[in-house]
Amino acid sequence: GASEDQSLESAAVSADSLVPEEEPKLEIEIIDFSIEPTVLNRYETTIVRIIATNKNTTRSAVSNLPLILPQGAFVSKGFLEVANKKYQAYVQAKDAALSALKHSITGLKEASFIHLKDQIENEYILTITIPPSSEVLVQVVYERMIPKIDGKYLVEFTVLPQLLGDTISANVSINGLRPVKSAKAMFEYETKEKRINETTVEFSIDPNILKQKVLEGSSNGTKFGVSFEFEPDPFNGEVLIDDGYFTFPFVPLKVPPTNKLVVFVLDSTSTLATVQNIFKKLLNRLEPDDQFVIVQSGTTASIWDVEASKISYQESVNDLTDDKIMPQPFKATKENIKKAENVADVIGKTSESDIQSALSLAIKSVSENKEKNSKPVIVLIKVVEPSTTTV
Structure with missing residues (x-):
């Protein structure tokens, strides 16, 4: 003031x-x-x-x-x-x-x-x-x-x-x-x-x-x-009230967990420290039976090999070949999560980002690696800078 x-x-x-x-x-x-x-x-x-x-x-x-x-x-x-x-x-x-x-x-x-x-x-x-x-x-x-x-x-x-x-x-x-x-x-x-x-x-x-x-x-x-x-709510829910509005979130009981195939799309033109921090937090919320893939959205769309800590697959809008072998996802074990965190740390900042190609690659990865009992999830992590418009 x-x-x-x-x-x-x-x-x-x-x-x-x-x-x-x-x-x-x-x-x-x-x-x-x-x-x-x-x-x-x-x-x-x-x-x-x-x-x-x-x-x-x-x-x-x-x-x-x-x-x-x-x-x-x-x-x-x-x-x-x-x-x-x-x-x-x-x-x-x-x-x-x-x-x-x-x-x-x-x-x-x-x-x-x-x-x-x-x-x-x-x-x-x-x-x-x-x-x-x-x-x-x-x-x-x-x-x-x-x-x-x-x-x-x-x-x-x-x-x-x-x-x-x-x-x-x-x-x-x-x-x-x-x-x-x-x-x-x-x-x-x-x-x-x-x-x-x-x-x-x-x-x-x-x-x-x-x-x-x-x-x-x-x-x-x-x-x-x-x-x-x-004290727990007898209906397994919780009413939240603020300024005359309310929400009622609830969690169903005895629902077996669903295995997930999560494709993380990391935008490397954004503030990398923020992207890495958010990625690591989401990564550590995965269950051991979940699987994940890391896609980098830079000048080209790339998939990272967590084991080798290097890019194992690249694709761009000018790439017309269909005979490439899509890398397999990684299980969300403690060891693989640690390796994935290391991958996030070595991803370099790029001047351009082809989000469309990266999302297309993420969909392709899901299509070729999806299992019957796993739910596909694509997560795009991108920092959007605030505008200077008066609010």
């Missing part, structure tokens, strides 16, 4: 580049940091609040503060408050957002600006500028659907030492439509647990211990979390 122009943005920026070269950059001073994850069933809404000040009487102060969000979380809203006035954040195109931020600094106005720095680690950078002799409150809200791991849910958050101020607080609230069966803090030091009723449990961490653990921890931040589960 900002007093004249506000932005919630997805482009990179450095606070140093926004300060005139003849002036050394003044850092803001954080007074208070708080984080409050609230869970309703399995949907998390977390509020991050930062109170900061600039005690200089003539110059603006500006800082870049890191925020690491849990995997799958996204920033949904935010605001900046100064002198009892609240300014809501909104999404804006890169150039307009940077222009607004620079204007706020040079015009001695308050502003905040958030952008995604690292998609894999889900790390954001929150830039805050404060005019002389001022104090601001910046609030960022992020949301996510909490995954279920080993039968339990885990709400977790990361506190970085750069966010520590004079005071710090962390409170977690678990709420469900069904009774909370169990809830446990995933750290050994003192935590206050309060069961409000059978469907609500709250946790709070001692501020002094919290601050001490963050200071003693890694520069990459210290993780905190609460593991929980609800």
Whole structure:
């Protein structure tokens, strides 16, 4: 949020580049940091609040503060408050957002600006500028659907030492439509647990211990979390309600697993680190009896040999031969999954990608290798860059 122009943005920026070269950059001073994850069933809404000040009487102060969000979380809203006035954040195109931020600094106005720095680690950078002799409150809200791991849910958050101020607080609230069966803090030091009723449990961490653990921890931040589960629904389903809408996901009982033949199509013109990371996560979800094939969508469509860690088959739109032998898929054993991860690491970036040929090759691989008892699945992994259109 900002007093004249506000932005919630997805482009990179450095606070140093926004300060005139003849002036050394003044850092803001954080007074208070708080984080409050609230869970309703399995949907998390977390509020991050930062109170900061600039005690200089003539110059603006500006800082870049890191925020690491849990995997799958996204920033949904935010605001900046100064002198009892609240300014809501909104999404804006890169150039307009940077222009607004620079204007706020040079015009001695308050502003905040958030952008995604690292998609894999889900790390954001929150830039805050404060005019002389001022104090601001910046609030960022992020949301996510909490995954279920080993039968339990885990709400977790990361506190970085750069966010520590004079005071710090962390409170977690678990709420469900069904009774909370169990809830446990995933750290050994003192935590206050309060069961409000059978469907609500709250946790709070001692501020002094919290601050001490963050200071003693890694520069990459210290993780905190609460593991929980609800009493099972008698109909084996779970109603999720948010803002007047509901969903009812359910899992059929006693359904035998279906063997799959999964063809992964990896676009090598995309951000490779992201493609590799997503591929490895999906790969590790396969069952041992599943089979998989790796197709690279580059200048030509290629199939990789997991055993030899090299391309074993290539095909392009100009290739009219039909006598090529289609490589066999690989079983999703632990050994083959490890080898496939190594293949993903050695795939090089290409300047072009023939998606059509790659998908045609994937279909051809499925057609020639499909077994009666296996279900074919084709997964295209491609990073689509965000547009700069104002939303």
